Amino acid sequence: MKKVLLSEKIADAGIDLLKKNGFEVRVSPSTDEATMKEEIADAYAVIMRSSELPAEVIAAGKQLKIISRNGTGINNVDVDAATANHVLVAKVNGANAFSVAEYVMTTILMLSRNIMNDDQMLHAKKAELSNLSLPGFSTKYQLNGHEIRNKTLAILGLGHIGQVLAKLAQAFGMQVIGYDPYLKSSPVKLYDDLQTLLPLADFVSINMPLTAETQNLIAQKELALMKKTAYLINSARGGIVNETDLAAALNSGNLAGAAIDSFNPEPPAPDNPLFSSKNTIITSHIAGTTIEANDALGTGAAQAIIDFAQGKMPQFPVNPDVFTEGR
Known part of the structure; x- marks a missing residue:
């Protein structure tokens, strides 16, 4: 069973969708670098909210294939490091x-x-x-x-x-x-x-x-x-x-x-x-986090991982050149 690591909890709708598609879902107990390195080591995919995902953490994901952003902005993810490690980065556009x-x-x-x-x-x-x-x-x-x-x-x-x-x-x-x-x-x-x-x-x-x-x-x-x-x-x-x-x-x-x-x-x-x-x-970064938007973001981030695992390009890839059909 492929492990999906959540840096922070996402909407239940997204978690349920991943579980229905056969993924193990794990919420990281903390977003600090040491904890994330340990948690990401055996992860197939990671879903990021607003915390940082630096190059050192990405490199620690020896089985990592895809980083899915639970949102539109990707400034908290080191995309260059992901690309260098042949990890696809995807995001969710328009949901919020x-x-x-x-x-x-x-x-x-x-x-x-x-x-x-x-x-x-x-x-x-x-x-x-x-x-x-x-x-x-x-x-x-x-x-x-x-x-x-x-x-x-x-x-x-x-x-x-x-x-x-x-x-x-x-x-x-x-x-x-x-x-x-x-x-x-x-x-x-x-x-x-x-x-x-x-x-x-x-x-x-x-x-x-x-x-x-x-x-x-x-x-x-x-x-x-x-x-x-x-x-x-x-x-x-x-x-x-x-x-x-x-x-x-x-x-x-x-x-x-x-x-x-x-x-x-x-x-x-x-x-x-x-x-x-x-x-x-x-306000505390609430503009795009209504209940309805969180559900849409969570399911969108989950769907990107599901699509990738099925050999399909996610809807909103950031570095599509690393994608290879059937990986």
Whole structure:
């Protein structure tokens, strides 16, 4: 029976699918390097969530044939090392696109309507409520927000998530523009550079993978181009945004607010400046992890292993050249 190692537990739907297809499933007791080396030694396949899979661990997998990523991003897997060891890397595309897009719209609405600030103010000032009407309270503390209708959303990255997000935003009456240097055709107007796009946006949503090109894509220079009334939402990867520069822009009033779901590194250190920056919603990498999305990701990651074991190319290979029919 072939062993599938899970670096971290995936959805039960994915585990059940593997077991129904005759695989032994083992969840690693820890994601530290020493434990992973021991656990991967006799594994036919490994499914990775957000923890790191470095070259040393991959090399320890003497029977390892396939690494399946329970998600879209592959920056936590050393693909070069996998290729050198003749191990196929596969991922799951699009399974959590709606969940991430829905998260972005949720945080856009929360920021625009001052939901977080209103909640905190009501708790802090509850003793005053008997002396004021609620509309009077909202006016006194400047809690009345804005509609998002007719506001401009700039989407950085028009892949699966970005295109779903564009449709949702348009349904709310927003104007949608985008930036994606790799896209040949787009459902929204594309701009060739951030210098032209960022000053136009009321909201900026980052929906790109973390690569050498996108590392620190949004830093002090780019933040300075944005409207002081604008908001930034990052539901992609933490390394795309310079967190120190973002916190400085928020605290100085050069940016109205932000919603951050990914950090660099993860988990964020206790002294991460975004924990104390003004008007900032921070969440624990939940944008793409709804129950529905987790089921889809888990079954997608499991199916890649099943397909490979049956001699088929998985749907979304990362290094397809290592695949050989019938391995």
